Amino acid sequence: MFNFFKLKNSIKKLKNSNSISWNVLSGPILLLMILSMMVLPLPPWILDLFFTFNIVLSIIIILVSMFNTTTLNFSSFPTVLLFSTLLRLGLNVASTRIILLEGHTGSGSAGNVIQSFGHFLVGGNFAIGMIVFVILVVINFMVITKGAGRVAEVGARFALDGMPGKQMAIDADLNAGLIGEAEAKKRRLEVACEADFYGSMDGASKFVRGDAIAGILIMIINIIGGLVVGVVQHGLSVKEAAEVYTLLTIGDGLVAQIPALVISTAAGVIVTRVTTKKNVGEQMISELFNNPQVILLSGLVLGILGLVPGMPNLVFLCFTGFLFLLSYYLYSTNINQSHFSFYEQFRKSKESFYLKEVSWDDVRLEDPIGIELGSSLIYIVDESKRNNLLIKIRGIRKKIAQKIGFLPPIVHIQNNHNLPNSCYKIFLKGIKIVKEYAFYDKLLAINTGNVKDILTEKIVKEPIFGMPACWIDHSLRIKAKNRGYSIIDPVSLVATHLNYIIKKNLHELFGRQEAQKLLDRVSKVAPKLVEEFIPNIITLTSFHKILKNLLVENVPIRDIITIIETIIENVNVQNNVKELTSYIRISLRKSILQRICKDEKNIQIRVLDIKLENILLQSIHPDSYIIEPGLADYLIKDLTRSILDKKIMSKNVILVVKHSLRSFLSNFLRPYFEDINVLSQLEIGDQKNIQIIDIIGSNLNKKK
Structure with missing residues (x-):
């Protein structure tokens, strides 16, 4: 009785739940249907429905794989591949049962779908049908499935090998303040899902290979079994039994192998695609038919072949003319685009250099922080790339603002053609602080003292702390890590160097303007505190000097309210800037000790x-x-x-x-x-x- 009421309550909860939807139960229902097909005899019209559903499912799968822009958009593909393979095997078992039971009654005994594939597609000739079936199986097994399986295996290996590096890159961006904890978790999940996907695809490709082998064995068993059943049990002649049962078997095999071939192609598309913002069709068309020179040369080669006697001249020359027209169209389009771009640049340059009068806007002021890059390093500021210097600089400024208590000035970046290609300079108020080198196409391997074996004899000094290091190709990254080197890319190197320079010169970058902006920020939080602070209590100049004195000794000014309150309390006793700084340090003693001693x-x-x-x-x-x-x-x-x-x-x-x-x-x-x-x-x-x-x-x- 207890179990009955418990079941009743469970059913009631299931009805009342709004979170249960049809897609939650679709997997178990599909699995039950497949098991039912393997056990229960099905009438021909139901078999037709399932065969049609199998064909529709294969078409949907390949279209989804073509229109997705990333592999993770179809992360359920390995599971879908398993279910579709089980569905085809279940249909093979159900169709085998009905063919052997009802095959003696005629070619329509197993349903209209099998009959159509056995008669219409191969012309009712079982020999041709068998050859077509074997060819389809060979294409599926030897070409598509084998290639897709190899690509999936290599992809899984590289995905697993690249996981530590991707995780370290995420941690580095998180530590630099470029991303938040939520974004870091999202990226870690994407890296794990990518590795799981390729690992699953490596094993899922074996389903398709096994399905192809099972298709051949099922065909042989059906033909032999049909001959035995037709001749021994139903008294048919060998010729009649061979014609009826073989055609039904071939139709059954074709109706299963064609969707299998489509799904195998979808698997190949999924594992061979390169992740871009375009789907597979757009990517192929834009890259194949984008260069007019390639199209023109292809037309010339085809035209020469079309002039050879004995060749299909008319077809070849028609395609040659089409390729010439396509090449002309692409060339005209590119020329128009380049002319329009040149015209826009020329128009803007005329406006900026000839139409404008000289004004005070032409006076160039020194930037508080500046970076000059050589020609080959200009690519590190490419905003289209995920890892670029602009993003890292924003993270540096944000982190300093959060930890120190004021926002450093904007960093001005420019290309200097007079510098060596791989050289960069960092300026502070127009004064060159550093001049170093970073190679855009290489990685810097730093010897932190734990290196087991020296990687190369070409030793350089790491530009920030002077540790021994060497520049290596990207192919040696894993090897260098295994030997104990610390690896840093040129973008991170320049960003880290800039961060070091900014932290060492915070007092130089904190000007009167920053002091006023800091006061404006405090006035929004505690308006009464700063209402008469400047200039009644202290001048902006003295307040600025006090904050600079703190920054000189690496004391954060985040607790600006305590600083202002200490000045207000002690300014009547002592109005000397140096002494007021000492009073503030005493007020901030706990935070100073915590910063120095940490834990x-x-x-x-x-x-x-x-x-x-x-x-x-x-x-x-x-x-x-x-x-x-x-x-x-x-x-x-x-x-x-x-x-x-x-x-x-x-x-x-x-x-x-x-x-x-x-x-x-x-x-x-x-x-x-x-x-x-x-x-x-x-x-x-x-x-x-x-x-x-x-x-x-x-x-x-x-x-x-």
């Missing part, structure tokens, strides 16, 4: 010896960064010694000094130690997990 549990620091601190306090001038040469030399040498000795122990170089010394020592030491972080004791605060790993200047007395 480290212990903060490992270096401190100055008390005597050295006192000497420095007595010798430096408050408003200058001058220090006695001998003392400066000693400080640099001892700090260098400490960094080298404690390199393994401490990842980050943190020097904690008195608050009054912090600004001076930070500016003094930064040119010598690029990654040093000079913090004051007030910025450390009440942190409990501090570990002093070295005291700078502890041997000062010993030296004396």
Whole structure:
């Protein structure tokens, strides 16, 4: 009783569900129909319906494969191939049953479809029918299916081999801020689906090959079985039995093999197509009949053959004339398009150079950031390509805006014909910062220290950090990865170099205009806070200098509200820009420590010896960064010694000094130690997990 009520409730839920549709149940229903055909005897008219459905299904499959622009648009094709093969085999079993049971009654005993294919298509001659059937099977088995299977096998291998590289490219774009998490998940799913599709196609092609072999065996069994049944059971003569049963068998084989040939062709189209924005028909026509020279030469060759005696001259010469007309039409179309394009360019150039008066718009201002590219590198800014420099630069600017707190200026890119082909330059306010080389058609293999075997003797320096590297062809990518090299393409190289330059010069790129735009942005979030901030509390010039001081020491200005509130609270006590910057650093101490130490549990620091601190306090001038040469030399040498000795122990170089010394020592030491972080004791605060790993200047007395 319990099971009855449970079943009743399930049926009720199924009726009430809006998510169940006919396409959800189509697969199980089709499978049940195929099994029914194999087990239950079917009347001839139902068999006609199924054979017609099989033909229609094969036509739909090949049309879908022709009109799709990508293989993943028909990702269910391997499963469709399996079901269509099972459908044909089920029809073969059902037709074999009815042929052997009712074949003695005449050629129409197995239905009109089999009768039509057995009489109309082969003229009622079973010998011709058998030959046509064998030819169709050979074409399907030896040519189409074998070729499609080989292409699917190679495609599956390359898809699987390329998966790690595609996944790394997606991760790189995600880390660079070019795409979001949702887009990254979508791309990863596409890569996985592509690999699954080609892997499935590699196995699904065996269904068609097995179907072709089964068709030959079924034909032989039907002919032999028909002769035995007709002669022994129904008393037909050998000639009558051979004529009736063989024609029915040939008709049955043809009505199954023609859809099989169509579906095999669809499989070949799916695995051999190259993914473009066009379908297969548009792609073939646009590439075959696009060059007038090729059409003209083809017409000349055909015309010469048409003049040879004994050849079908009229047909050949008619096609020659058609090809000449087509070549003339294509040539005229291309000429008109080129003339129109030249006219448009000339018209625009006249407007820009002759019709316009000279104005202040012709004055060229220096770009904050600029890139000049050699001739061969201009292709890295091609917007039609998925991996181009413009997309990566947008990602760099977006990531800096999110992490640092202001939007860097637009990067101006131009082609410089005077540069070597593979050279690029990066400019900062018109000043050349770097000049390096990147080869567009190659990859840079970087030796990060884990290389097992050297790939080539032609070693160059990686342009950003100076690590040993070499330029390799794309064919050596997998080999280089296996040996431990880190691979980077030229687009990513230029983008990474630009990102490095921007991060090192953020304070140079942050101008008064950026400061004003930042205030405008804050006014939308906290209008009351900035209502009288400029100029009543502080001038825009002083505010700009404070933010630049923070950026010089790589302190993000994202928490701009805290910065403004700190200025408002302390401006009456101290209106000096340097001192206000120190107050802001104390307010931002937690974020500064988090940026430096990240997730480290212990903060490992270096401190100055008390005597050295006192000497420095007595010798430096408050408003200058001058220090006695001998003392400066000693400080640099001892700090260098400490960094080298404690390199393994401490990842980050943190020097904690008195608050009054912090600004001076930070500016003094930064040119010598690029990654040093000079913090004051007030910025450390009440942190409990501090570990002093070295005291700078502890041997000062010993030296004396």
